[in-house]
Amino acid sequence: MIHTVQLLRYLSDAPLRRRVTAATNKVESFNRFSQWVGFGNRGVIADNDPVEQEKAMKFNALLRNAVIFHNTLDIAEIVRQLLEGGREIDPEDLAHISPYLTEHINRFGGYSTHEVGIRPEAYDPKLDVDFAPLRERGRERGLTAAGLGQAA
Template sequence: MPYGVWEAVYIIEGLLKNASEVQPATIHADTQGQSYPVFALAHLLGIDLMPRIRNWKDCLFFRPSRSAVYEHIDALFGEAGRNVIDWGLIETHFKDLMRITVSVRGHDLLDAAAQAAALRLPQERHLHGVPGGLGRVIRTVQLLRYLSDAPLRGRVTAATNKVEAFNGFSDWVRFGQRGTVAHNDPVEQEKDVKFTSLLANLVIFHNTLDIADVVRQLQAEGWEIDPLDLAEISPYLTEHINRFGVYSTHEIGITPEDYNTRLDVDFSTLEDERAPAA
């Protein structure tokens, strides 16, 4: 990531490059995963940006008009008549915003640095502040949702905690040099990060297969597996792994058996549990 570019545009870039069958429509991130322009771009791309924002109580809430006054939450919006959305500016240049969005969606601006430059729009003075203006609208709505919806806060916290857990797991995997990337060469730095991610994912895959084997064994013994209990099990297990390895050269030529992807557990109940209330 170039210095000065927030990680949010890279998250969006990753979603747009995603060619798998899983097509997520929601992004969770920490504070640097959001900004006014990124909220605007995510909304126009049909992505629900739901970050965990540090010190959200210090964030500005924007009024839809100067005359808007709220009985119980007006203090969130600052002084009366302040922090007002300029709807006319957004409406005037909405086509330009859509042009940028279509370019990003069509991968014309897929590079994250190019996205960031387009969102700042330094070369188009007549669009100065427009993406941020729309982003103020979207972020204000998201902050109000976050305040009023306790289950939503729980989902955001749980999702971002999973990311932090993965980061801790990756640090455990990359125990050499205390997890420090010692190279000054950007190419070698990228290799270090990517190889760490590859190794972490391999260990996660290994743990997942072991968990599935144990579940099948318990089912064979007559145990009923509750999907809610199974959903609480993390694949970031380390206690059974010897990081320094046990080496046996005669096993190099042994072809492993095909892994079994079938797990006879009905996870549909999880969707019912997590579905937001109407």
């Protein structure tokens, strides 16, 4: 009964379908990214030892998170440079940027560790972009955190 009601709601509610499609696309994008990062042994955990299986999963999660963090820092730095150069950044455009980028990564290339001893500059997490207009447009369309939770 509940499934039927949800299906009918989904079929009759175009904004709900758009939200579900957007969420599904994000999940599929993350899954493709995860498979790309965990390429060793074609993503198959061949060890029957639960401890080794857990290690492989955690190492892959660590690698995924490191790549996502690096991509996010790069995106933030580019946005910061554009803002400093006088460009206006539409929050709507930023909402479509994904940190699941892989094109710039050479998995099979040479790796250098000579930078390990170099201390990076302090990172400033503040990004001067006003997301209020984006939030307001979402509210106008009926998109709230509570509404998004109900859609799932």
